[in-house]
Amino acid sequence: MKKWLLLFILLLALTPVIIIGGGLVPITSVAVLWNTLTGSGIDTPQQQVLDQRFQLADGFSLNVYAGDLPNARFMAISEHQAILVSRPHQGDVVLIQPDQQNKTVGGQRDILIQGLTRPSGIAIHQGWLYIGEANRIGRIAFDSATASTSGDYQTLVSGLTDDGNHPYKQIKIGPDGMLYLSQGSTCNVCLEEDSRRATMSRYQLDGSGEQLIATGLRNTMGFDWAPWNNALYGTDNGRDMLGDDYPPCELNLIEAGQFYGWPYFNGANQADPDFPEAPKALASSAQPPAFEFPAHNAPLGMTFIDAATLPDRFEKTALVALHGSWNRSVPDGYKVVSLHWQQGEIVSRDLISGFEKNADVIGRPVDIAQGSDGAIYISDDYAGAIYRLVYDGNDNQQNAATSTATAPATSAALTPISLTTPSWLTDDNREALYQRGQAIVAQRPCLRCHQTATPNSNLDLASIGQRRQYQQIIERLIQPTPPMPNYSFSEEDQKALAVYLVFESLKPK
Structure with missing residues (x-):
């Protein structure tokens, strides 16, 4: 190991803060910071540990579907229920076959494609596997029945910049049949040289016809369409170095042509101290978030779920993976929450918590996907795992309170x-x-x-x-x-x- 790397680790171990851009930033833990920087993590916890640590919403059970998957990030599920998961630091996409004898655990696993440049977002559509690499978007023919690829890997969009803080690219295929791309910012707070960073764009499926959809999105790594009206929502990570509790992370209703504030505004259009003199035109046009997460919770993957196998309270619901704070004096986040669209409001409730307990972190959820049987899968790049969550109990929380609180008297x-x-x-x-x-x-x-x-x-x-x-x-x-x-x-x-x-x-x- 290089001497500078050893010195860096030693310095981190000896101090509760690090210096970034001239400011002091508290860190949750050295291990979590190292995970943020390098993608490294810990061994997958045993089921007994999960049973002791995790708190689940009423009626749910959870188990490790697949372990020993370092840096497991974003997922896609094939029509034959194979799970594909990207691993940016390994440069590959892994395919996990369903076990034919026990559906609660994964079966054979294979590296489906490798030699990629920090792959992140993946999508399966009409016989193709689409991959968002740090510097391009590509695709390769994918046969769900045989769980195999064929032919050459095609570059659809090239020349994407991959420098700075948020090089990963998130992609999804929209209900309009177009390819959507979200690119994070290069920095904590700055004016970008590449106007495509901190934005969302869309393309034809062959990569042509680029259209800029939305700007001012600092790092939107999760987005999905509400099935009842096709409205597009995306999670966005707020900036750092303004304290433990500010600014909030965001859920935005993303509409074509709109500006969402970064770097000039935080949360509900509050002027950023680094840009106190924001252009008036931007101040009047910036869109406030549809919902605010606590600061530094780092919401990543989000998925609107099919509630056919779930209690009524999960109608009009999205699940969001909170990756958790790396830069907070007291850790926060580290859970999966359900967002409920009800009576004109978005209400958050804890679905899975316990990844962090008393500053001891055993997991950092990244992405969420749902199988055709209703089972919900959660990836964890810190524990190198994919968990399987199912509802198998009675619904006695129809009037459950938000988050972790118990239901109050009306x-x-x-x-x-x-x-x-x-x-x-x-x-x-x-x-x-x-x-x-x-x-x-x-x-x-x-x-x-x-x-x-x-x-x-x-x-x-x-x-x-x-x-x-x-x-x-x-x-x-x-x-x-x-x-x-x-x-x-x-x-x-x-x-x-x-x-x-x-x-x-x-x-x-």
């Missing part, structure tokens, strides 16, 4: 007589605001400070309804007292938080 059962009800709070919108506020509290790290507060103190959320009116809570959210960060909540989020905090504190204990 807000309609609570009567805060001591409070003056504002004009914007009505019987018709109270429940929706309450649920939205609950989701925000679950997504943000609020309870890390507030749950240990002295009872009836200013930090005690359990008694806030006895101490503050709705507007007083909103004012505190607008101008928080340090060390509480300013999350720049939207007006609707401020109202939702006020309603949730008041009603939660006044419900019978």
Whole structure:
């Protein structure tokens, strides 16, 4: 091993921060940072460890489908249920046959194609395997019945730049029959020399007819189309070096011709400190996210699932793999969440958690795919694994709370007589605001400070309804007292938080 590499490892082991671009950045762990830089990881955990560590949504079970797959990243499933998985640092795509005797585990595995340049996104369509390499998009004829390729590998799009922080390319075939390409930024926050970076484009299936679809997408490694209206949504990783809790990562509704903020704006169009004088035209046109993930959660693969074999609560649902923080003083993310489109809102719930526990990381989920039998597969580039998740229980969480919280008493059962009800709070919108506020509290790290507060103190959320009116809570959210960060909540989020905090504190204990 080269001397400089040994020195770098030693320095990382001796300090909780690293210096990037003149700033200090906390790191979650040396091993996780090394995984981010090199794709290396750990041995696949045994099933017993998973059973002890993982918390699953009610009625689900999970097992290791395939282990010993270092750097397993993005997947595609053939019509004969073979799983194809890209491995950028190995430069190959591996094919895992289904086991004919035991469908819960993978069977024979083979390297389907190798010698590639950091392959990432893959897609199977009409007898072709499409591969997004760091510097090009290619395809090769693929026979699902024989699980084999034939003929020469064809370059469809060449000359893609692969320098900088986010060289990987994500591809998918859209419902319009076109090839979509997402390219991440070269940097944390900067103006790109290559105008195709930090964008989404689309092509004809032969690579011709390039069309720029959307700009200002820092690193959108997951995207999919909602099956009920074909709307395109994509996950986007927020920038670094602005603290543990800012800015949020994003889920964007991606529409042709739109600009999504980076590098000038973060979250709901908040000006970035490195670009305080953003062009006015961009400020008025930047699209806010459809949903915000906590900062540094690193949402990667996302898939809208077929809920035919699942409980009703999974209707209109996408699953998202949160790869987890590498640059946070307290680790966060490291889970698979379900996003539910309901009553005009997107609500997040934990589906699988436990990849990280007390700063001990045993996995980093990357991508999600669903087989024709309804089974859900999750890749993990840190544990070198593909997991298989199935629903095999009774649905007794029809009214499950968001994220990890338990379902509360309905807000309609609570009567805060001591409070003056504002004009914007009505019987018709109270429940929706309450649920939205609950989701925000679950997504943000609020309870890390507030749950240990002295009872009836200013930090005690359990008694806030006895101490503050709705507007007083909103004012505190607008101008928080340090060390509480300013999350720049939207007006609707401020109202939702006020309603949730008041009603939660006044419900019978």
